[in-house]
Amino acid sequence: MNGSAIRTAAVLDIQLKRGPAGLGFNIVGGVDHQHLMNDTGIYVAKIKENGAAALDGRLQEGDKILAINGHKLENLSHSAAVELFRSAGEDVQLRVQQRSQFAANGPVNPRADGDSSPAVGVVAVGVVLALAVMGLFLYKRHSSFRRPF
Incomplete structure (x- = not known):
């Protein structure tokens, strides 16, 4: 071992019921819009206040969504992942890898506006x-x- 901190992230199965405003979170990532360098996964970008995810309380910003209703989200474009979420029905089963506090790499562009700071x-x-x-x-x-x- 090289002295770096390693922590395995927990995997959770979360059942959400779609509300009037959907599931209550936004996603980022995919093979065409990597959120993390060398990682094509789908991640939770924002939890919407009073949405289904916020009311449940287990899903957190930065969590990686591994599957939705049993469909793995590996090697999908962002739009294909969005379509899976839209067509998932009222009761949605998510398999989620919680974000690690000791992540090996960070966002490709951590600033939401896309500008680097001078x-x-x-x-x-x-x-x-x-x-x-x-x-x-x-x-x-x-x-x-x-x-x-």
Whole structure:
């Protein structure tokens, strides 16, 4: 083992009854819209307040949906997965892998608006400059204590 934290995520079977607003959650992912790098799975993006999933309480944002009514969601496009949810009927059986707190990789693009933050680049440049100035200062200070032979 390389010292990394490993935790196996629990798999749950959750029965939901479709309400007036559907099942009460949004999904992301699929082979054509990967949510996580190198993972084509379908994930819960958002739990809608007072929806069937929120009232049940077990399904959480970030959970991976493995199957719906016995149909595995492996290697499906996002639209094919959406169609399975739409045609699932009133009583829906979900097999869900709960999100792990020690995930190996994160979202391909964690920002919902699709923009990367310029602040990250500014902070990185600032840190590099600060380290360079500090290194130069320590080098000059250390050289002033040297005596020639």
